[in-house]
Amino acid sequence: MQCIALLDDTEFDHSPLDAVENELAALDAAEGEAVRRQRDQAAAAEQERLANLRQTLTVVEENRLEAVDRAEKAARDLCDALKEVRARSADGTRLLRALGVRPAVLLDVFETEFRMSLRLAAAIKPLVGLGRRFGQITFPEGRSPYDKPWRAEEQALANPDISRALKGSS
Known part of the structure; x- marks a missing residue:
């Protein structure tokens, strides 16, 4: 219609086109606003996600x-306990010999450390798996009978000698 009016050199009423152009401009502006709001929502959601991750990191740390505290305490307690096992085993060997019993199972330092190292390796096996390594430490293969309860196994090893000493027979 506008082209015809131009060719005919007549007047053309632009108000309907202006209204449509205004409506298109409003739609364009609305679409821009919707995109801006989506970006703002996405940015807010990302900030919330990061804040939640930071909060989770704080709890995890x-x-x-x-x-780490529990591991350190357990390691130091284990060290103290193994020192005591070594010392009490040496005491037991001395007492057995003083009572005239030649121990069949040596409770001396070397034998005790050997058995306890294998018991420790068996206890650590679930942590290290088949690789037998934990950082810089390589453990021997944790195998039976060292994977059984320590006290019962140590008692079973020493009991025949101790029984002979307590009965007074060599």
Whole structure:
């Protein structure tokens, strides 16, 4: 219609076109606003996700440090206990010999350390698996009978000698 009016050199009413152009401009602006809002929502969601990850990291780090504390305490307690096992085994060997019993199972330092190292390797096996390594430490193969309860096995090993000593027979 506008082309015809131009060719005919007549007047053309632009108000309907202006209204349509205004409506298209409003739709374009609305679409731009919708995209901006989506970006803002996505940015807010990402900030919330990062804040949640930071909060989770804080909890995870606290739990990790608590586990480190427990591991350190357990390692130091194990060290103290193994020192005591070694010392008490040496005491037991001396007492058996003083009572005239030649121990069939040696409770001396070397034998005790050997058995306890294999018991420790068997206890650590679930941590290290078939690789037998934990960082810089390589463990021997943890195998039976060293994977059984330590006290019962140590008692069974020493009991015949101790029974002979307590009965007064050599």
